[in-house]
Amino acid sequence: MTVAPSDKKFFLLTSLVLALGTLALYWPVTGYPFINFDDPDYITENPVTQAGLTWHGLIWAFNGIHVGNWHPVSWLSHMLDCQLFGLNAGGHHFVNVLFHIANTLLLFTFLRTTTGANWRSAFVAALFAWHPLHVESVAWVAERKDVLSTFFWLLTIIAYTQHAQTRNQSAATTPVAHNSTRFYLLALVFAALALLSKPMAVTLPFTLLLLDVWPLNRMLKAEGGMQDLKRLVVEKIPFFLLSLGLCTVTFLAQRSAGAVSPMGWSSRLGNVPVGYLRYLGKTFWPVKLSLIYPYVYHWPTAAIAGAVLLLAWISVLALLLLRKQPWLAAGWFWFLGTLVPVIGFVQVGAQSMADRYFYIPSVGLFVVLVWGAAELFATQPKGNLLLALIGGSALVGCVLTASVQISYWQNSASVFLHARESAPNNYVADNALGKVFELAGDYRRARVLYQEAVQIEPRYAISQYNLGLCLIGFGLKDQAFEHLVAATKLDPSNVGAQFNLGVFFQQNQRWLDAANCFVATLRLRPDFVDAHTRLAETLVKQEKFTEAAAHYREALRLQPELATAKTELAGLLAAHPELR
Numbered sequence: 370m371t372v373a374p375s376d377k378k379f380f381l382l383t384s385l386v387l388a389l390g391t392l393a394l395y396w397p398v399t400g401y402p403f404i405n406f407d408d409p410d411y412i413t414e415n416p417v418t419q420a421g422l423t424w425h426g427l428i429w430a431f432n433g434i435h436v437g438n439w440h441p442v443s444w445l446s447h448m449l450d451c452q453l454f455g456l457n458a459g460g461h462h463f464v465n466v467l468f469h470i471a472n473t474l475l476l477f478t479f480l481r482t483t484t485g486a487n488w489r490s491a492f493v494a495a496l497f498a499w500h501p502l503h504v505e506s507v508a509w510v511a512e513r514k515d516v517l518s519t520f521f522w523l524l525t526i527i528a529y530t531q532h533a534q535t536r537n538q539s540a541a542t543t544p545v546a547h548n549s550t551r552f553y554l555l556a557l558v559f560a561a562l563a564l565l566s567k568p569m570a571v572t573l574p575f576t577l578l579l580l581d582v583w584p585l586n587r588m589l590k591a592e593g594g595m596q597d598l599k600r601l602v603v604e605k606i607p608f609f610l611l612s613l614g615l616c617t618v619t620f621l622a623q624r625s626a627g628a629v630s631p632m633g634w635s636s637r638l639g640n641v642p643v644g645y646l647r648y649l650g651k652t653f654w655p656v657k658l659s660l661i662y663p664y665v666y667h668w669p670t671a672a673i674a675g676a677v678l679l680l681a682w683i684s685v686l687a688l689l690l691l692r693k694q695p696w697l698a699a700g701w702f703w704f705l706g707t708l709v710p711v712i713g714f715v716q717v718g719a720q721s722m723a724d725r726y727f728y729i730p731s732v733g734l735f736v737v738l739v740w741g742a743a744e745l746f747a748t749q750p751k752g753n754l755l756l757a758l759i760g761g762s763a764l765v766g767c768v769l770t771a772s773v774q775i776s777y778w779q780n781s782a783s784v785f786l787h788a789r790e791s792a793p794n795n796y797v798a799d800n801a802l803g804k805v806f807e808l809a810g811d812y813r814r815a816r817v818l819y820q821e822a823v824q825i826e827p828r829y830a831i832s833q834y835n836l837g838l839c840l841i842g843f844g845l846k847d848q849a850f851e852h853l854v855a856a857t858k859l860d861p862s863n864v865g866a867q868f869n870l871g872v873f874f875q876q877n878q879r880w881l882d883a884a885n886c887f888v889a890t891l892r893l894r895p896d897f898v899d900a901h902t903r904l905a906e907t908l909v910k911q912e913k914f915t916e917a918a919a920h921y922r923e924a925l926r927l928q929p930e931l932a933t934a935k936t937e938l939a940g941l942l943a944a945h946p947e948l949r
Contacts, residue, residue, distance in 0.1 A: 376481075379487055380481065380487075383487075383491045384474055384477065387470075388470050388474060391466070391470045391498045394498075394771060394772060394775070395469065395507055397776070397779075398465075398466065398775060399463045402458045402780060404509070404781040406660065406784075406785075407436070407511035410436045410511075412450075412456070412461065412510065413456060418448050418451055419455075420451070421451050421452030422445070422448045429444075430444035430448070438568060439568070439615075440518075440568065442517065442562055442566045443513055443514040447513060464513070465507050465509075465513060465516055468516035468517060468520050473495075473498040475524065475527065476494050476497055476523060477491060479523060479527050479530065480493055480494070483585065486740075486743075488743075489740060493732070496763075497732060500652075500655065500735075501655040501767060501770040501774045504658070504771055508778040509660075514566050514567040515567060517566040517567070518566035519729055520563075521559045521560070521562040521570075522563045522570055524559040525560045528553075528555040528559055529577055530580065531548075531552040532550075532556060535549040557608065560573055561611055564611055568618075569711060569726070570729075571616050572706050574605045574612055576703055576706065576707065577605055578601070578602070579699045579702055579706070580699070583696050583699035584696070586695070587601060638713075639673050640668065641713050642676035643665075643668050643673060644712050644721065646675075648722065648730070652731070655770055655774075656770070657791035658724055659787070659788040660785070660788045660798070662721050663792060663794055663825075680705070684702075687701045687702065694740075696737070696740045697741065700732075700733040700737035700740070701733065701737055702733070703732060703736070704730045704737070705733075711726040781801070784801075785801045785802040789802065794825050796825040796832060797822075799818045799821045799822035800819060800829065803816075803817075803819045806818065815839055816843065819832055819835050819836035819839055822836075827855070830855075830863055831856075831860075834856035834865060834866045837852035837853035837856060853866055853873060854870065864890055864894050867890040868890045868897070868899070868900055871883045871890060871900075871907075872903065874886060880907050880910045883903075883907045884904060887900050887903050888904065896927055898927050898928045901921070901934075902924045904920050905920035905921045906937070908920065914941060914948060917941060918941055918948045925938065
């Protein structure tokens with residue numbers, strides 16, 4: 370995309386202010402460590418990621434479901450970080466900040482070149498860069514998928530815009546038509562990369578249709594009527610097919626990982642309109658932001674009805690003003706549509722909403738706010754001055770609030786202490802904070818927090834599992850057994866729960882139950898060396914010597930210097946020469 374020479378100075382200066390301002394705001398995170406929520410699964414306890422970019426890692430990223438999702442490009446970005454920085458968390462954080470800066474500049478470039486509105490585009494980009502709701506996406510290393518998918522998302526819409534503009538220039542000119550095709554194919558590549566970075570990008574084709582409404586104005590100015598509208602929809606079919614494929618893979622992945630909640634439709638549908646309203650509220654008043662907002666199973670009927678009426682009223686208004694103010698419909702339905710995968714129709718995880726989910730949807734809402742305010746004040750005396758004062762105050766407020774929010778990410782304890790204060794009955798934060806204390810050796814405080822988490826929400830498998838392990842440390846084996854059984858029933862895919870329950874059965878000489886647990890463990894994680902040796906020991910007790918030898922050999926294949934397995938296998942072969 371090109372920038373008019375007369376605006377080049379404004380464009381470069383604004384880009385510099387946005388980049389340096391964002392870098393200064395987020396610089397503190399480069400001194401922060403990893404946190405103990407998701408970061409271990411992605412980096413600190415993941416040997417494949419820590420190995421850096423390898424052929425095995427490439428195959429692993431594309432050929433399996435990990436942490437309940439399929440997002441291989443995000444995995445590769447973490448591997449590259451480990452290749453460059455090892456386990457120096459500052460480097461990983463810095464890359465997140467760089468992607469956030471790049472996303473801000475891409476958004477500014479896109480809006481400026483498609484609308485010609487300098488200040489409005491700059492203000493939307495500044496809101497995107499400095500709004501407190503975006504802190505989670507940037508300050509959390511495990512949320513690399515958020516900033517990375519948005520990077521490719523914005524490249525997609527820029528390439529698509531180039532395709533649309535070159536197509537409109539001259540459909541009869543062969544070189545121009547070729548350029549249009551190249552931009553279209555480039556948009557498809559970027560869309561695929563966005564989808565491979567985070568499944569939430571499945572709504573990308575929908576946003577391309579909204580761009581045809583505004584700012585590209587391809588749909589409203591279509592001279593061929595329904596024929597042209599049909600062409601615009603057909604043009605998006607490859608994008609929709611990409612999204613459909615990712616939707617299927619993601620749903621199956623999350624369901625197999627036990628992340629898809631089986632809760633009834635009444636609870637889900639009640640959370641949808643209220644969820645939209647909560648995002649709107651936190652956009653204007655971003656306080657009490659939490660890493661986790663626990664799921665609310667029952668909202669008051671009045672709250673649900675009020676939310677539905679408000680959302681419907683704004684949607685109808687946007688449609689009525691479609692030709693006069695198309696930015697309202699494009700921005701509002703961008704906000705509504707891009708939140709659909711995470712608003713609760715398919716409930717994944719324990720959260721009712723998440724700040725990180727607002728990263729892309731915020732673009733549409735910021736467009737509505739900025740363009741709406743600009744047109745409102747344009748008719749007022751000294752409107753530009755008032756707009757500048759209000760807008761400037763809003764940005765200062767965003768920066769100050771975001772800087773406070775960033776400070777909470779300085780370590781795991783501060784993140785989850787703040788989460789407990791911000792969201793009531795936060796059993797997820799209780800559990801995570803309990804793990805912080807457990808790792809610090811404060812087992813009594815950890816036990817209290819785990820028990821509190823289980824008391825608030827007994828259906829949360831992770832806190833049942835952590836409490837079970839904690840109770841074993843206190844010698845309360847019978848109580849521990851109850852919680853470990855509950856964890857495996859709630860989440861059969863919990864490798865740790867299956868393994869530790871097997872250890873419990875083994876210690877109590879319940880060999881068949883122990884073997885079943887270790888088999889389940891290895892089904893979930895075939896390279897679990899301890900599970901192979903434990904299963905082998907259990908099989909020996911059941912006099913299944915051939916199978917036991919096979920598992921000892923597999924343990925040694927995975928870990929050749931494992932002395933215990935060598936000794937036990939040697940003894941087994943000496944007692945049963947026929948197994949050699």
